[in-house]
Amino acid sequence: MKILIISDLHIDACDRLGTFRWNQEDLIKHLEKMREFYNLEKIIFNGDTFELLKYTQEEISGANKMLMDYFRDRNFVFINGNHDLLNINGLEFYRITNSSGQVIHIEHGHNADWFNGSAMGRAISKFGFSMLRMFSGFDLLRKVYFGIVAVEESLSTMPRKYNTLKYLTYALNLLKDNDVVILAHTHKLESHHTYYLNKKKRYLNCGSCSLGRFQGIVLDTETLRYDLIKETVESVNKLYVIPMVG
Ligand SMILES: [Mn+2]
Incomplete structure (x- = not known):
């Protein structure tokens, strides 16, 4: 599939x-175009679907009624990230075993770092976001916030928060028991292949769909071949796909 x-x-x-x-x-x-084009059986939202550190569930659903209705589709799977842990319907991870016994493990990946992976760290960031909201009327503060976002998201420079081995190490550990590991969280679309005792292992990161981007991974769970999707709000009509690797 x-x-x-x-x-x-x-x-x-x-x-x-x-x-x-x-x-x-x-x-x-x-999403409907993608579903038809690839003949998708499932769409998996691998965490941080909702921004619950800055807003309440009611505020988000009130502003996105159409999306909330759409999300009721039974072929959608929701996994929790560090920004949507209040989403009680989310899973910790999602695993698929194909007919050859190969295991695909999908998880948001925030447990790789203390700050986002612990209740204490998340409480600190929740407090930070509530301060930001309280003072969001100040242009200077908003400018500083979006300046930090730009640096973190590599909009202008080498991304600071991805310049670390901890997510790769976390994924490599998960690959001991799985054939494909798909993480998210870093907002960096990437793919790495390695071999454990001649068994091919794949670490993929599905990137981010924030800031008007549409990044993701289409995976054939039987052949383990995949496409990395890299589009933007502006380019969604001209489907841009990197050829199938695997
Ligand atoms: Mn995250």
Whole structure:
């Protein structure tokens, strides 16, 4: 079966502090186009689908009614990230075993670091975001916040938060028991292959769909071949696909 894995949409309350930047209707249309084009059986949201550190569940669903209805589709799977742990329907991870016994492990990946992986670290960041919201009327503070986002997201320079081995190490550990590991969280689309005792292992990261991007992975769970999807709000009509590797 073919599945699409996307993550880190950070769907917000559509105010000045939001980083989602998709029109709900455009996103739905695009997901439907992908579903048809690839003949997808499942769409897996690999965490941080909702921005619950900055907003309440009510604020987010109030601003995104169409998307919330659309998300009721039974072929969608939701995994929790560090920004949507309040989403009680989310899974810790999702695992698929194919007919050859190969195991695909899908997880958000925030447990690789203390700050996002512990209750204490998340409480600190929740406090930080509530301060940000309280003072969001100040242009300077908003500028500083989006400046930090730009550095972290590699909009202008080498991304600071990905310049670390901890996520790769975490994925390599998971590959001991799995054939494919798909993480998210770093907002960096990537793929690495390695061999353990001649067994091919794949670590993939599905990137992010925030800031108007549409990144993700289409995986054939039987052949383990995949496409890395790298589009933007502007390019969704011209499907840009890197040829199948695997
Ligand atoms: Mn995350």
